[in-house]
Amino acid sequence: MIANTRLLICDGYVLKSLAQSGLSWLEHNQERINQSNVFPVPDGDTGTNMYLTMRKAYAAIENINSRHVGYVSHALAQGALMGARGNSGVILSQLWRGFAEALEGRVAFDAPLFAHALRMAVDRAYRSVVDPVEGTILTVARESTEAVVAAAKNEKDLLILMQIMVEEAQASLARTPDLLPVLKKAGVVDSGGQGLMFMLEGMLLNLQGADISVIADVVSSDSRWEDALVPDDEAGYGYDVQFLMRGTDMDVDAVRKAIDDMGWSTLVVGDAQLIKVHVHVHDPGQPISYAIGLGATLDDIVVENMQQQYEAYVSARQQQEVHVHTSVEDVAVIAVANGDGLKQVFITEMQAAAIITGGQTMNPSTEDFLREIDALPNNEIILLPNNKNIILAAEQAASIAKGKRVRVVPSRSIPQGIAAMLAYVNIRETSGNVDEVAAAMRKSIDDIVTIEITTATRDTELDAVQITTGQFIGLVDGKLVAANDTIETVVRNALYDAGADERELITLYYGDGVDETQATALVELLTDDFAAQEFDIIPGGQPLYPYIISVE
Amino acid sequence: MTKIRFVTDSTCDIPTDLIEKWHIGVVPAFVNYGGESYADDGIELIRAGFYETLPSIDPLPTTAAPSPALAEQVIKATFEDAEHIFILTAPAKLSGIYNTLRLAATEVLPKGSFTMIDSGTVSMALGWQVLIGAEVAAETGDVAAVKNAIERVREESRLYGALATLEFLRRGGRVGWASASLGSLLRIKPIISVEDGEVNSLERIRTFSRAVNRLAELARQHAPLDKLAIGHGNNPEGAQQLQDLLADIAPPDTILFSITPVIGVHSGPGVVGVGVVGKSWRQ
Numbered sequence: 115m116i117a118n119t120r121l122l123i124c125d126g127y128v129l130k131s132l133a134q135s136g137l138s139w140l141e142h143n144q145e146r147i148n149q150s151n152v153f154p155v156p157d158g159d160t161g162t163n164m165y166l167t168m169r170k171a172y173a174a175i176e177n178i179n180s181r182h183v184g185y186v187s188h189a190l191a192q193g194a195l196m197g198a199r200g201n202s203g204v205i206l207s208q209l210w211r212g213f214a215e216a217l218e219g220r221v222a223f224d225a226p227l228f229a230h231a232l233r234m235a236v237d238r239a240y241r242s243v244v245d246p247v248e249g250t251i252l253t254v255a256r257e258s259t260e261a262v263v264a265a266a267k268n269e270k271d272l273l274i275l276m277q278i279m280v281e282e283a284q285a286s287l288a289r290t291p292d293l294l295p296v297l298k299k300a301g302v303v304d305s306g307g308q309g310l311m312f313m314l315e316g317m318l319l320n321l322q323g324a325d326i327s328v329i330a331d332v333v334s335s336d337s338r339w340e341d342a343l344v345p346d347d348e349a350g351y352g353y354d355v356q357f358l359m360r361g362t363d364m365d366v367d368a369v370r371k372a373i374d375d376m377g378w379s380t381l382v383v384g385d386a387q388l389i390k391v392h393v394h395v396h397d398p399g400q401p402i403s404y405a406i407g408l409g410a411t412l413d414d415i416v417v418e419n420m421q422q423q424y425e426a427y428v429s430a431r432q433q434q435e436v437h438v439h440t441s442v443e444d445v446a447v448i449a450v451a452n453g454d455g456l457k458q459v460f461i462t463e464m465q466a467a468a469i470i471t472g473g474q475t476m477n478p479s480t481e482d483f484l485r486e487i488d489a490l491p492n493n494e495i496i497l498l499p500n501n502k503n504i505i506l507a508a509e510q511a512a513s514i515a516k517g518k519r520v521r522v523v524p525s526r527s528i529p530q531g532i533a534a535m536l537a538y539v540n541i542r543e544t545s546g547n548v549d550e551v552a553a554a555m556r557k558s559i560d561d562i563v564t565i566e567i568t569t570a571t572r573d574t575e576l577d578a579v580q581i582t583t584g585q586f587i588g589l590v591d592g593k594l595v596a597a598n599d600t601i602e603t604v605v606r607n608a609l610y611d612a613g614a615d616e617r618e619l620i621t622l623y624y625g626d627g628v629d630e631t632q633a634t635a636l637v638e639l640l641t642d643d644f645a646a647q648e649f650d651i652i653p654g655g656q657p658l659y660p661y662i663i664s665v666e
Numbered sequence: 667m668t669k670i671r672f673v674t675d676s677t678c679d680i681p682t683d684l685i686e687k688w689h690i691g692v693v694p695a696f697v698n699y700g701g702e703s704y705a706d707d708g709i710e711l712i713r714a715g716f717y718e719t720l721p722s723i724d725p726l727p728t729t730a731a732p733s734p735a736l737a738e739q740v741i742k743a744t745f746e747d748a749e750h751i752f753i754l755t756a757p758a759k760l761s762g763i764y765n766t767l768r769l770a771a772t773e774v775l776p777k778g779s780f781t782m783i784d785s786g787t788v789s790m791a792l793g794w795q796v797l798i799g800a801e802v803a804a805e806t807g808d809v810a811a812v813k814n815a816i817e818r819v820r821e822e823s824r825l826y827g828a829l830a831t832l833e834f835l836r837r838g839g840r841v842g843w844a845s846a847s848l849g850s851l852l853r854i855k856p857i858i859s860v861e862d863g864e865v866n867s868l869e870r871i872r873t874f875s876r877a878v879n880r881l882a883e884l885a886r887q888h889a890p891l892d893k894l895a896i897g898h899g900n901n902p903e904g905a906q907q908l909q910d911l912l913a914d915i916a917p918p919d920t921i922l923f924s925i926t927p928v929i930g931v932h933s934g935p936g937v938v939g940v941g942v943v944g945k946s947w948r949q
Binding site: 151159162163166195196197198199200201203204207242243244458459462463532533536539540617618619621648650652666 | 696768853869872
């Protein structure tokens with residue numbers, strides 16, 4: 115994996131090729147970076163911004179062929195400054211600027227000058243920000259630089275130094291969530307730091323002889339964070355093994371080659387008396403046994419199970435995706451609804467604390483309400499019956515509930531209940547008083563008209579409408595207004611009766627016998643009559659009613 | 667009399683004639699999509715056309731701060747004609763523009779020759795801070811007086827918006843609450859404010875006409891008004907409706923404007939907004 119040739123100096127040609135591979139690797143990984151963008155603003159474009167910045171930087175040297183590293187780095191930094199986009203892009207441009215300033219007038223750089231230039235780069239970057247925040251691209255730049263500065267005292271091979279830099283950048287990146295709570299909460303690493311790491315990694319891959327341009331684009335733009343984290347190797351992430359070997363007359367190159375054959379991410383540095391080994395392997399016993407077999411004394415042995423760390427990370431992230439709606443201090447709502455879609459509207463969208471399954475033919479009892487009231491930790495509770503036949507049971511429960519302040523908002527339909535819930539989410543943040551909240555909810559239920567579409571169960575004449583069994587019938591606010599064999603006709607007539615042509619928004623909740631295609635097709639047929647109105651189609655999943663419609 | 671000039675960014679929405687009248691330097695922000703980056707300068711991005719194509723651009727455009735080099739050019743050019751520059755920008759909490767302009771100014775201007783102000787808001791609520799600052803500068807030529815006036819205007823100015831859809835704010839990702847579940851099943855038209863660098867959700871409303879009524883009520887809370895501006899993202903009818911509702915309290919220099927694409931990327935098309943300054947800042 116590791117090229118055997120040592121790289122002692124870097125000139126303008128090498129720097130140009132490094133910049134190109136850094137750019138390619140950034141481009142290749144930009145979507146992954148975008149996905150972890152939460153700081154300072156979670157707008158998901160850090161990867162794009164850093165890529166655009168670096169693209170402009172590279173464009174500035176694309177046609178320059180010069181051995182003079184000072185000249186090339188100056189042009190590169192100018193390009194980055196011109197192309198800088200977003201916070202991380204600006205910081206990246208400042209890193210290049212500091213780097214270029216240190217190389218001014220130099221034809222090439224060696225290990226000590228590389229370390230010096232990196233330090234200048236980090237200084238520049240820190241000075242460019244009003245209040246430097248740790249746990250960001252700044253930290254990754256600084257810590258990876260510090261690792262190079264320390265190593266450059268003994269190590270002259272720029273390839274090794276680059277390897278150390280990337281390793282530390284990765285480690286530093288992994289620590290960013292510990293420094294920045296917003297990252298930990300979102301379960302991501304810092305995106306700017308990640309961008310920097312990828313740029314450096316691209317450069318390292320170039321030095322190691324990899325041709326980045328032929329690496330297939332495996333990260334699709336819609337991949338989720340779980341996918342992005344899945345290890346490349348089927349056997350999983352394996353173990354991270356590190357130790358010191360002490361001995362006499364040890365052959366560093368031979369040890370490096372042997373260790374590298376056992377795993378990946380190999381780093382073996384040192385001299386005949388002391389060697390530091392770092393490697394990722396599936397069998398941690400292998401490198402340790404090998405070192406002992408050479409007659410060396412082992413020290414500072416660290417073995418970490420990376421697969422376990424990865425699994426813990428994934429599981430921690432999955433845990434966070436559970437939503438909690440009410441805190442004990444809040445006024446909580448218990449709503450009656452039937453159908454998965456409607457329940458989801460009340461719970462997920464409108465933050466009801468509990469749902470009692472029920473409706474037209476399944477009226478919950480006072481006891482059902484009392485059970486839910488007792489089960490909630492909240493002391494102030496509002497009941498939403500959402501059906502005129504359920505209001506009484508709710509009022510009964512409210513009057514006998516012990517030790518809690520319970521109010522009923524007498525919603526007679528699902529659309530009224532949803533309108534009341536919207537008032538609830540609007541006021542709950544500013545008012546903690548159950549009577550105030552209930553009053554706002556009550557006021558809102560008059561703003562909308564409810565249409566219910568169902569089928570007749572017997573022949574009859576009702577509200578002066580003649581109906582036969584099996585026909586579709588339409589009710590507007592509980593009053594029968596239309597009956598027909600065609601559902602479209604019933605819905606259209608009911609909408610006109612509800613005055614929908616003078617209103618703004620028509621929401622259709624389709625029931626469990628209807629699918630989305632049918633609901634959409636129905637709306638298509640109605641758009642000529644209601645061209646000025648907006649339609650919203652929601653899966654309700656309610657039984658008995660193919661459509662429940664609100665007009666507002 | 668110190669000769670004072672102003673630099674701001676393109677999120678300010680100040681109409682061209684006033685920019686020319688006060689010689690305001692405007693640094694454009696950028697809108698990225700389709701692999702390209704466009705300056706929000708009224709030349710690369712045309713407002714009406716942009717809102718028409720916005721819903722069909724996939725993935726959604728993103729916005730970015732300008733490069734420090736571009737900011738340096740604008741600042742240098744504006745300073746040629748001035749002894750002191752006020753730089754007012756979109757909030758640092760929402761955008762990198764503040765930091766970019768600060769870096770650029772530090773680079774090209776002598777120490778002490780400029781004043782950085784984070785307006786805490788965008789659009790004409792930022793615009794009014796700049797314009798009133800320019801008026802006070804013309805009257806007094808006094809840096810301290812201008813600074814003081816802007817700080818008081820900042821306290822008394824508000825920006826409210828009624829979004830036609832929550833979709834763009836959610837996908838734009840800069841606003842935490844917009845990414846939460848509310849509005850993911852039902853269509854919601856949120857009323858928002860932009861204040862102290864925060865985009866707040868004031869109310870969730872389902873019909874746009876009710877949302878516009880609510881905007882008018884919110885604007886009225888600041889009457890009597892010193893300044894009023896009504897903006898929209900390709901929704902002149904909505905803006906007209908709001909203007910009619912506020913006709914009785916509108917000052918003579920009321921501005922009607924089209925909201926700039928950099929903000930439009932986050933608000934989505936159809937937005938109607940109002941930027942007000944209460945008269946009380948003059949007391």
